[in-house]
Amino acid sequence: MQRTIRSEIKYSIESPYLLKSVRKINKSNLILLCDVSGSMKDFFKEYILLSFFIKKNIPKSEIFHFSTNLRKVTNLFQVTSIYKVNVRKLALAVSYGSWTKIGEALYMLRRSFGDLIHRNNSILIFSDRWDLGDLELLDREM
Numbered sequence: 001m002q003r004t005i006r007s008e009i010k011y012s013i014e015s016p017y018l019l020k021s022v023r024k025i026n027k028s029n030l031i032l033l034c035d036v037s038g039s040m041k042d043f044f045k046e047y048i049l050l051s052f053f054i055k056k057n058i059p060k061s062e063i064f065h066f067s068t069n070l071r072k073v074t075n076l077f078q079v080t081s082i083y084k085v086n087v088r089k090l091a092l093a094v095s096y097g098s099w100t101k102i103g104e105a106l107y108m109l110r111r112s113f114g115d116l117i118h119r120n121n122s123i124l125i126f127s128d129r130w131d132l133g134d135l136e137l138l139d140r141e142m
Contacts, residue, residue, distance in 0.1 A: 028122045030054060030061040033109070035127035037067040037100035047126055051077050052085060062116055065094040066105035072113070102131045103138030110141065 032054050034047040051063045055077040063074045071094045079085055102125070110117060117123070131138055 028120050030058050031109075031116055031121055031123045032061060032063045033070075033105065033123065033125045033127075034063070034065045035067065035100055035102070035125070036065045036094055037098060037130070039100065039128050039130045048085060048087070048090075049082065050126060052079075052082050062113070064105075064109065064113075065090075066100075066102075066108075067095055067098045068101050068104070069095060070105045070108040070112075099132045100127065100130055101133030102127060102129075103133045103135070103141050106141035107137060 032051060034051060036044075036047065040047070047065075051065075051073070054061050055063060055074065061074070062072065063077055064070055065073050073090060073093050076086060076090050076093070
């Protein structure tokens with residue numbers, strides 16, 4: 001509507017049609033938190049694939065794996081093929097197969113990577129919800 005009014009004022013004529021503009025859709029970025037504890041060991045292939053394809057399709061995404069600690073593993077998934085993901089480096093980055101402390105992982109995310117948490121980012125947690133940490137901390141961080 002504003003463009004139509006401006007064109008009428010600029011050319012001193014009545015515009016025979018409305019000038020339309022399409023508003024750009026802002027896609028949100030994604031922060032992926034994958035639970036890599038012992039209870040999730042059967043889903044190893046799934047969270048590797050999920051991490052790879054999210055990074056491939058949403059370039060500004062950030063990927064974290066957690067069990068008792070939280071590690072940013074985004075750079076390990078910046079490859080052109082799923083076969084180029086270095087699983088050995090990935091296994092060394094996080095303590096796979098241990099307990100899950102989701103509340104502490106969310107606290108570490110907020111404390112260490114708080115600048116990533118804003119309204120243009122969505123957070124996706126891939127977990128079986130089996131938490132052995134402090135439930136009050138989990139409730140507060142959620």
